[in-house]
Amino acid sequence: MGSITLQKVSKSFGTTSVIPEIDLEINDGEFVVFVGPSGCGKSTLLRMIAGLEDLSGGRIIIDGKDMSNEAPAKRGLSMVFQSYALYPHMSVYGNIAFPLKMDGQDKTAIDKKVKDAAHILNLTNYLDRRPGQLSGGQRQRVAIGRAIVRQPKAFLFDEPLSNLDAALRGNMRLEISDLHHQLATTMIYVTHDQVEAMTMADKIVVLNAGRIEQVGSPLELYRNPRNVFVAGFIGSPRMNLIEGQEAARQNAVTLGVRPEHVRISKTEGVWKGIVGVTEHLGSDTFIHVQADGVGKVTVRTDGDFAAEHGQPVFLTPESARLHRFDADGQAI
Amino acid sequence: MATLQTRATARIMMSPAVILLFLWMIVPLVMTLYFSFLRYNLLMPGTEEFVGFLNYQYFLTDPAFFTALKNTLVLVGGTLLITVIGGILLALVLDQPFFGQGIVRLLVIAPFFVMPTVSALVWKNMLMHPVNGLFAWIARSFGFQPIDWFAEVPMFSIILIVAWQWLPFATLILLTALQSLDGEQIEAAEMDGAGAFSRFFYLVLPHMSRAITVVILIQTIFLLSVFAEILVTTNGGPGIQTTNITYLIYAQALLQFDVGGASAGGIVAVILANIVAFFLIRLIGKNLER
Numbered sequence: 001m002g003s004i005t006l007q008k009v010s011k012s013f014g015t016t017s018v019i020p021e022i023d024l025e026i027n028d029g030e031f032v033v034f035v036g037p038s039g040c041g042k043s044t045l046l047r048m049i050a051g052l053e054d055l056s057g058g059r060i061i062i063d064g065k066d067m068s069n070e071a072p073a074k075r076g077l078s079m080v081f082q083s084y085a086l087y088p089h090m091s092v093y094g095n096i097a098f099p100l101k102m103d104g105q106d107k108t109a110i111d112k113k114v115k116d117a118a119h120i121l122n123l124t125n126y127l128d129r130r131p132g133q134l135s136g137g138q139r140q141r142v143a144i145g146r147a148i149v150r151q152p153k154a155f156l157f158d159e160p161l162s163n164l165d166a167a168l169r170g171n172m173r174l175e176i177s178d179l180h181h182q183l184a185t186t187m188i189y190v191t192h193d194q195v196e197a198m199t200m201a202d203k204i205v206v207l208n209a210g211r212i213e214q215v216g217s218p219l220e221l222y223r224n225p226r227n228v229f230v231a232g233f234i235g236s237p238r239m240n241l242i243e244g245q246e247a248a249r250q251n252a253v254t255l256g257v258r259p260e261h262v263r264i265s266k267t268e269g270v271w272k273g274i275v276g277v278t279e280h281l282g283s284d285t286f287i288h289v290q291a292d293g294v295g296k297v298t299v300r301t302d303g304d305f306a307a308e309h310g311q312p313v314f315l316t317p318e319s320a321r322l323h324r325f326d327a328d329g330q331a332i
Numbered sequence: 333m334a335t336l337q338t339r340a341t342a343r344i345m346m347s348p349a350v351i352l353l354f355l356w357m358i359v360p361l362v363m364t365l366y367f368s369f370l371r372y373n374l375l376m377p378g379t380e381e382f383v384g385f386l387n388y389q390y391f392l393t394d395p396a397f398f399t400a401l402k403n404t405l406v407l408v409g410g411t412l413l414i415t416v417i418g419g420i421l422l423a424l425v426l427d428q429p430f431f432g433q434g435i436v437r438l439l440v441i442a443p444f445f446v447m448p449t450v451s452a453l454v455w456k457n458m459l460m461h462p463v464n465g466l467f468a469w470i471a472r473s474f475g476f477q478p479i480d481w482f483a484e485v486p487m488f489s490i491i492l493i494v495a496w497q498w499l500p501f502a503t504l505i506l507l508t509a510l511q512s513l514d515g516e517q518i519e520a521a522e523m524d525g526a527g528a529f530s531r532f533f534y535l536v537l538p539h540m541s542r543a544i545t546v547v548i549l550i551q552t553i554f555l556l557s558v559f560a561e562i563l564v565t566t567n568g569g570p571g572i573q574t575t576n577i578t579y580l581i582y583a584q585a586l587l588q589f590d591v592g593g594a595s596a597g598g599i600v601a602v603i604l605a606n607i608v609a610f611f612l613i614r615l616i617g618k619n620l621e622r
Contacts, residue, residue: 052519073525085520089538098534099524146524 002063002153002186003028004049009058011044011210018044019210021058026154026188026203031180034190035197035233036207042190043158045207049188050079050156063153073102078147079156082163084139086131086146092118093127096145103150117145120182137168144179154186161196173199194234198222206230228329231256237286237298239323246271246294252324252332259286259300261321264307269314273297275307291315361602367595374589387596396572396580397597401604404576407491408555412548414495419502419547420540424532426503427510437507444500448560455493456482456565486566486574493561498554502547509543510536545616552612556605577601 004026011019019041026032034042047053049060051072059068067075078099086095096117100110118124121141131139140160147155157176161169177200180187191197197204198218206213206221206229214226218234225231231239239256247255263269264287273291280303287299287307297315307313324332371383391397426437443451459466460481468478481489513536521531559578562568568575568583575583581601585594 050523052522072519072523077523079520079523081516081520083514083516085514085516087517087521087535087538089541090534098521098526102521102525102527102530146520150524 004154004186004188005061006049007059007061009045009048009060010056011041011048011053012056017210019048022210022212024205024212024215026186029184029186031177031187031189031200031202032205033197033201033203034188034205034207035194036192036213037233038192040207041210042192042207046079046156046158046188046190050077051075052079076150076153077156078150078152078154079158080140080143080147080160082159084131084143084160084163086139086142088131091128091130092123092134092142092145095131095142096123096149099146099150113149114145117149120148120179121145136164137172140164140172141175144176148179148183152185154188157187157189159191160189161191162193169196176200195236198234204234206233208233224331225256225323226331228254228256228325231323231325231331237300240297242294242297244295247324250322250324253327254325254329256323256325257297257317257321259298261318262297262299263316263318264289264299264301264305265314265316266311267314269316271297271315271317273313273315275309275311275313278307278309287313289313289315364595364598367591368599370592370595372590372592372595374591383592387592388600391584391593391596391600396575397577399572400575400577400580403487403572403574404556404578406487407494407558407576408552410488410491411495411498411555412551414491415498415502415551416544416547418495418499419506420537420544422499422503423506423510424536426507440503441500443497444504446497448497448558449564451497452493452561452564455489455496460489482566483570486570490558490561490565490574493565494555494558498551501551505543505547506540509540513539549612549616552608553605556601556608577604 006022006024006026008021008023009019010017010021022045034045036042044053048055051067051070051074055068059066061067062075062077087098090098093114096114097110100113105113114127115124118127121144123138123141123145126134126138126142131142134142143160160176161172164172173196176187176189180200189196189200201218203215204218204221205215208229214221214230216224221230221234225234225239228241232241235258237259239258240262242255242257243253247253271291271294273289273294276288276290276296278288279286283303285301285303285305285307287301287305289297289299291297299315326332368387369382369384370380371386372380422440426433426440430436446454457464462468462478462480462483465478465481467481471478479485517535518531521535526534557578558576559582562574562576562579563582566574568579572580577597578601581594581597584590584597
């Protein structure tokens with residue numbers, strides 16, 4: 001059980017409105033990712049769901065019950081913080097056991113639950129250590145362990161991977177996804193990294209300046225971005241957004257085409273351009289081309305494509321994969 | 333400070349300060365040590381002679397010594413108790429956001445800037461005076477018999493005065509410790525279902541333990557040598573009820589003019605302070621390791 005409904009939820013600090021009004025439905029067992037640039041209100045929204053931040057208006061309904069003014073502990077949610085927020089003077093065991101101890105459960109039950117959680121998270125050998133003696137990834141797992149022992153209705157993750165290095169981040173992403181399949185509990189995950197959003201989410205909520213820009217599955221958002229903001233935010237490298245004459249020719253104010261949907265050729269094509277920087281990733285090559293009358297276009301091609309700085313090339317966008325946006329930035 | 337040259341330069345540059353500080357310490361210490369083995373009474377000049385450990389024998393077998401030792405410990409312990417507990421409570425209050433926070437914080441720190449003699453006089457004449465004092469007035473206006481503080485509870489009165497002076501210090505250190513507590517930890521504990529008391533005992537207090545040990549260490553060093561407050565208010569009395577080791581040595585030297593005996597007392601005090609410091613440093617070392 002763990003469905004969460006936000007009804008006209010709003011938040012303002014003094015006179016500045018951070019979140020105007022949001023309606024959102026999160027189903028039981030779903031992995032929902034709030035994604036958006038920093039300062040878009042995604043963390044605030046999460047904290048409001050957690051109960052760490054008061055609502056300025058609207059209601060939060062968890063499992064059919066209005067929890068808008070309930071204390072954080074009463075809402076039955078667990079949270080993993082960006083800084084992990086482990087208790088530094090307690091051992092790993094003490095950290096994981098803390099919510100159970102506060103719940104007043106008896107020692108043997110606590111012991112069993114902590115050991116189970118430690119087993120799931122590969123922490124069995126570290127139970128006696130203090131958080132200061134653990135690596136970043138292990139701390140992360142302790143924080144998750146502390147969250148899962150309570151068997152909450154939903155997990156809230158506040159940018160949990162942003163303090164880890166790139167390799168570890170990839171691992172933890174898999175582990176969290178795995179955990180979601182094992183536990184089948186609702187998870188709400190906040191990140192500014194669209195890669196995390198794309199790889200983990202069942203449902204992505206794209207936020208910008210406190211407003212929801214679009215809600216949908218990763219591929220929905222990738223294929224049919226509703227507006228320029230979502231188009232530019234989802235997908236890596238960013239979608240090429242072309243304005244001016246070339247866009248007008250296609251009956252749009254802004255024309256979007258993803259780097260992977262532009263074909264590059266040395267001999268023929270629609271747009272003519274000059275190669276700028278080339279990024280070789282091995283599997284792919286990103287080529288930044290200055291195209292005549294179009295502007296800068298990033299192209300994604302296979303890893304074997306050899307291009308030199310200043311070399312003339314030809315680009316052909318796949319016409320079926322073009323995104324057209326009107327003057328308000330909305331998709332046509 | 334990596335190369336041989338920079339290390340040598342650093343040593344040369346530091347040496348004047350180090351040598352000065354060393355002399356500053358060693359000259360009085362050696363002189364005291366020397367006097368403590370002499371019969372040296374200011375009333376009998378010219379009769380100084382080496383007497384071995386006689387001065388120590390007299391000082392340590394003096395019944396006043398044990399009373400003074402007990403008084404010293406009571407004074408240190410009582411003051412520590414009040415300042416640490418009071419400091420924690422005050423720090424908790426001052427950490428809350430409220431109107432006029434800056435001014436209140438300044439006021440709380442203020443007693444630390446008042447010199448001991450002055451504050452003792454203020455307490456003696458304006459607050460604790462059995463006739464003119466504020467406390468007496470309060471007691472009378474409620475129909476009670478005023479307490480003659482320095483006659484009835486002399487040691488407690490001294491402790492109150494000293495604690496009043498040191499409370500700001502404790503508060504200041506503990507407040508900074510409190511402010512360095514990670515807000516997310518408190519929020520995590522809130523989500524884990526910890527109430528205000530659990531949060532205090534499981535998170536805040538362990539977080540402050542380092543600061544508390546620092547407060548205890550620094551205060552102990554200074555409180556072992558409390559003197560001005562006693563001289564100004566009770567003169568060690570009534571009887572020797574408020575005589576601590578420092579005051580006893582003063583009485584030996586400047587009231588009985590026995591410099592030799594006082595020097596022996598001084599050396600004893602140094603040894604006692606070192607014993608206390610030894611245990612404190614071990615305690616703190618343990619606490620700082622974590």
